[in-house]
Amino acid sequence: MTQAEIKLCSLLLQEHFGEIVEKIGVHLIRTGSQPLRVIAHDTGTSLDQVKKALCVLIQHNLVIYQVHKRGVVEYEAQCSRVLRMLRYPRYIYTAKTLYSDTGELIVEELLLNGKMTMSAVVKKVADRLTETMEDGKTMDYAEVSNTFVRLADTHFVQRCPFVPATENSDPGPPPPAPTLVINEKDMYLVPKLSLIGKGKRRRSSDEDATGEPKAKRPKHTADNKEPIPDDGIYWQANLDRFHQHFRDQGIVSAVANRMDQTSSEIVRTMLRMSEITTPSNAPFTQPLSSNEIFRSLPVGYNISKQVLDQYLTLLADDPLEFVGKSGDSGGGMYVINLHKALGSLATATLESVVQERFGSRCARIFRLVLQKKHLEQKQVEDFAMIPAKEAKDMLYKMLSENFISLQEIPKTPDHAPSRTFYLYTVNILSAARMLLHRCYKSIANLIERRQFETKENKRLLEKSQRVEAIIASMQATGAEEAQLQEIEEMITAPERQQLETLKRNVNKLDASEIQVDETIFLLESYIESTMKRQ
Amino acid sequence: MAGNKGRGRAAYTFNIEAVGFSRGEKLPDVVLKPPPLFPDTDYKPVPLRTGEGEDYMLALKQELRETMKRMPYFMETPEEKQDIERYSKRYMKVYKEEWIPDWRRLPREMMPTKKCKKAGPKSKKAKVTGQGTSLTNPADVLKKIEELEKRGDGEKSDEENEEKEGSKEKSKEGDDDEEDDAAEQEEYDEEEQEEENDYINSYFEDGDDFGADSDDNMDEATY
Numbered sequence: 001m002t003q004a005e006i007k008l009c010s011l012l013l014q015e016h017f018g019e020i021v022e023k024i025g026v027h028l029i030r031t032g033s034q035p036l037r038v039i040a041h042d043t044g045t046s047l048d049q050v051k052k053a054l055c056v057l058i059q060h061n062l063v064i065y066q067v068h069k070r071g072v073v074e075y076e077a078q079c080s081r082v083l084r085m086l087r088y089p090r091y092i093y094t095a096k097t098l099y100s101d102t103g104e105l106i107v108e109e110l111l112l113n114g115k116m117t118m119s120a121v122v123k124k125v126a127d128r129l130t131e132t133m134e135d136g137k138t139m140d141y142a143e144v145s146n147t148f149v150r151l152a153d154t155h156f157v158q159r160c161p162f163v164p165a166t167e168n169s170d171p172g173p174p175p176p177a178p179t180l181v182i183n184e185k186d187m188y189l190v191p192k193l194s195l196i197g198k199g200k201r202r203r204s205s206d207e208d209a210t211g212e213p214k215a216k217r218p219k220h221t222a223d224n225k226e227p228i229p230d231d232g233i234y235w236q237a238n239l240d241r242f243h244q245h246f247r248d249q250g251i252v253s254a255v256a257n258r259m260d261q262t263s264s265e266i267v268r269t270m271l272r273m274s275e276i277t278t279p280s281n282a283p284f285t286q287p288l289s290s291n292e293i294f295r296s297l298p299v300g301y302n303i304s305k306q307v308l309d310q311y312l313t314l315l316a317d318d319p320l321e322f323v324g325k326s327g328d329s330g331g332g333m334y335v336i337n338l339h340k341a342l343g344s345l346a347t348a349t350l351e352s353v354v355q356e357r358f359g360s361r362c363a364r365i366f367r368l369v370l371q372k373k374h375l376e377q378k379q380v381e382d383f384a385m386i387p388a389k390e391a392k393d394m395l396y397k398m399l400s401e402n403f404i405s406l407q408e409i410p411k412t413p414d415h416a417p418s419r420t421f422y423l424y425t426v427n428i429l430s431a432a433r434m435l436l437h438r439c440y441k442s443i444a445n446l447i448e449r450r451q452f453e454t455k456e457n458k459r460l461l462e463k464s465q466r467v468e469a470i471i472a473s474m475q476a477t478g479a480e481e482a483q484l485q486e487i488e489e490m491i492t493a494p495e496r497q498q499l500e501t502l503k504r505n506v507n508k509l510d511a512s513e514i515q516v517d518e519t520i521f522l523l524e525s526y527i528e529s530t531m532k533r534q
Numbered sequence: 535m536a537g538n539k540g541r542g543r544a545a546y547t548f549n550i551e552a553v554g555f556s557r558g559e560k561l562p563d564v565v566l567k568p569p570p571l572f573p574d575t576d577y578k579p580v581p582l583r584t585g586e587g588e589d590y591m592l593a594l595k596q597e598l599r600e601t602m603k604r605m606p607y608f609m610e611t612p613e614e615k616q617d618i619e620r621y622s623k624r625y626m627k628v629y630k631e632e633w634i635p636d637w638r639r640l641p642r643e644m645m646p647t648k649k650c651k652k653a654g655p656k657s658k659k660a661k662v663t664g665q666g667t668s669l670t671n672p673a674d675v676l677k678k679i680e681e682l683e684k685r686g687d688g689e690k691s692d693e694e695n696e697e698k699e700g701s702k703e704k705s706k707e708g709d710d711d712e713e714d715d716a717a718e719q720e721e722y723d724e725e726e727q728e729e730e731n732d733y734i735n736s737y738f739e740d741g742d743d744f745g746a747d748s749d750d751n752m753d754e755a756t757y
Contacts, residue, residue: 016602018609036643049609051644055635056607065641073641089594093587112598112605163638177641232638356577511582511592 001029001079004440009082011447016085017056020045024053028063028077035072060114061236065177073177084239086443086517091242095156102147105129107156107237115160115234118148119193127200138198149190155241158187160234191230244280247525251341254348255315255322262303263311267323269296270336281532283339289330305331320344339529346432346526349519353435354403361386362394366426369404374423395424402434429530436523443516450509457502464499467491606633 009029014022027043028034034042040050054075057063062082065075088111096104105125110116116124122144129139151157161180248271256264273296274285294308303311312334315323321340327333347370355363365384369375375383381391398404409421454461467490474484491499582588602608608630637645 015599017607019611020609021607048646051646052609055640055644056609058640059607059635067641073643088598089591092594092598093591096590108598112601114607177643178639180639232636234636234639356580357575359577507592508582510595511588514588514591514595515582 002437002440004437004444005079005083006030008440008444008447009079011444011451012082012085015447015451017053020049021053021056024050025057025062025077025082028075029079029082033066033074033076035074039075067177067179083440083520086513087239087521089514090246090517091237091239094242094245095151098156099147099151102129102144103151106144106148106151110157110235110237115236117230117232117234118145118191119230121235122148123197126198130198130200138200141197145193152188152190152235155188155238157235158238158241159189160236162232162234191233193229240280243521243525244275246521247338247342250345250522251322251336251338254341254345258318258320259314262301263315265298265301266293266308266311267315267336269293269298270323270334272296274336281529283529283533284324284335284337287326287333287335290332290334291330293334294331339533342522342526342529343428345522347428349522350403350426350428350431350435354398357401358394358397361390362398365391365394366398366403369424370426370428374407374425376421376423380424399424403431405430429527432523432526436520436527439516439520439523443513443520446509446513446516450506453502453505453509457498460495460498461502463495464491604630606630 006026006029010022010026013025017025023043023045024039027039031042036047036050036054039054040047043050045053054063057077058065058075061078063075063077065073067073091111092104092108095107099106102125105128106121109121109124122141125144126139126141129144130137133139148157159182161182163178164181248268251271252264252268255267270285270288270293273288273292278285290305290309290312293312294305297303297308309332312323312325312332316325316334321337322344324335324337325332326335351363351367351370354366361384365380365386368380368384372379372383377392377395380395381388384391386394395404399406403426404424405427407423407425408415409423410416411419411421467487471484471487474487635644
């Protein structure tokens with residue numbers, strides 16, 4: 001784990017779970033797998049708090065445990081899973097586009113709580129949806145259940161490994177920790193539940209009016225003693241499936257940018273057909289025949305078979321090699337080269353970064369070296385048609401930032417510099433890694449700056465929140481316009497200006513985080529796909 | 535060697551012209567400090583993407599941040615005691631729902647130890663009797679011996695119930711320190727309670743042995 005990753009994990013954990021969990025989590029990420037007492041001793045926190053923190057982290061799938069010999073249980077943190085927390089808004093938004101509000105809320109609840117039983121999810125989501133509906137309408141549990149089943153069928157949510165029901169045949173003491181198991185076919189099996197009911201609206205105004213102090217309310221709601229029918233069966237969001245979806249989206253939009261809408265639709269159809277048959281980390285999809293593709297095109301598209309064939313030929317001949325032809329039976333067998341597609345996307349990202357950082361002439365040199373693989377200094381100047389001095393300057397700038405690397409080819413065994421060829425080359429994998437590292441640093445900087453800005457203006461923010469609360473309560477009890485006006489004037493005009501600026505800055509920083517995360521996703525997918533092939 | 539032209543004169547081992555400098559002496563100055571922290575960039579960054587999806591995700595992100603702070607998983611750091619306790623603080627506390635994890639899925643050492651006062655000596659007893667095969671290291675053994683020496687005579691009868699609970703829930707290693715502390719605290723309390731009244735505890739419990747033991751009690755007057 002690089003320092004940049006650890007710093008980013010630390011910021012994320014602190015924002016989402018507080019300082020104590022952050023301390024434990026970062027310690028585990030730094031030092032690897034450790035037992036409970038060592039963690040408590042090294043971090044200097046009390047055992048009780050370490051236990052609570054570990055419970056929270058395990059609940060959210062950020063830490064796993066393993067029983068080692070002599071009954072010692074060791075805990076290990078999953079750094080990459082912590083970094084996924086940046087992507088939660090994107091997961092939830094994707095669920096919204098695919099399964100509308102119900103699906104969005106289901107995925108949101110699962111991400112916020114780590115793991116939940118199906119009945120708990122359905123109940124919570126129904127309650128939340130009922131809140132937003134008009135008075136008198138409620139959301140039925142059946143509808144939420146249906147959406148849940150659909151999410152499970154398309155593998156967007158999956159079952160967590162569970163404790164196997166042992167018959168306790170061994171007379172020894174029970175193991176210090178349960179071993180959780182799950183097999184492939186059970187992962188998406190929805191238990192047969194008959195969840196009948198409707199969402200409840202939380203009538204907060206009535207309860208407040210009776211004058212009960214707020215402390216009493218949680219006790220009422222936690223009071224249901226009904227047995228849970230699917231006890232022990234927990235569900236979690238399947239992040240890999242979301243990643244597969246993002247990757248498909250990326251490929252389709254790349255094709256749309258490069259060619260046209262119809263070709264992107266064809267590629268989207270091909271990807272949809274391969275969702276179930278191809279594992280997510282395969283280098284290319286299963287071959288699909290042109291006839292099959294024609295049959296599976298979306299209903300609205302009425303292009304003739306011949307036009308489809310022409311498009312497919314065009315796609316297969318494209319130098320980017322997103323689509324490849326693997327045979328001629330069935331009207332032509334076509335595959336999508338997933339690995340090559342990811343490589344192209346990563347390369348495009350690198351080129352774009354070089355262009356934005358160093359200028360378009362540098363970008364030209366970069367693309368040239370990419371294309372020709374190895375070039376000498378003189379050849380670069382000739383091919384790029386850029387004067388020698390400038391070409392050298394640009395090459396050295398890119399070299400110093402590690403976008404380009406040097407390959408030495410000695411002519412003599414003593415590697416004398418005057419008798420060695422120095423060739424410039426681009427190693428895409430290492431450049432992608434370098435860029436990924438910079439992305440982690442960028443996001444860490446963005447988060448720090450946002451926290452700094454918020455802290456600077458903390459007093460002002462609190463004041464504005466108080467004023468808003470006062471206005472809201474006054475409006476609820478019916479107040480005159482003049483009184484509201486007076487309260488609003490408690491915040492002076494320059495303060496309002498300051499608040500506006502703060503809001504704009506925080507929004508910009510947040511939006512930047514989300515968009516840097518998209519780059520991170522691309523680069524990580526490419527690196528992962530490359531590593532799997534080696 | 536053959537490459538050594540001109541003794542004492544600097545000679546480059548490579549062709550200087552290949553790097554871009556002519557044979558004159560106009561090499562740039564050596565930079566003696568690290569590069570600046572915020573260097574000037576020639577090219578300004580591209581503006582962010584805007585759109586419906588981006589706006590929605592932004593709102594989601596900010597909402598999630600707020601929601602996470604109110605969830606029971608967010609562990610608040612206990613604040614240091616302030617000089618004056620503000621009256622309003624009592625009413626501004628956000629009441630969070632208590633979250634109980636599913637203990638069946640977690641290692642046994644994760645369960646919290648019961649911190650009630652009477653639990654100390656009970657757990658000691660459970661540890662000593664029930665779990666003779668526990669993994670001990672020398673420090674723990676010494677501590678245990680110390681505790682046993684310090685412990686008083688009588689066990690109150692109403693604490694028997696808690697012993698059973700204690701032995702079920704506690705695990706071997708994870709609770710050593712906690713139990714020691716709890717036990718020490720508990721014993722201190724017992725001693726305090728003993729000091730508050732002049733009666734010795736054994737006076738009431740050992741009803742049958744009253745006559746026999748009275749010779750051993752130092753407070754009784756001896757004739």
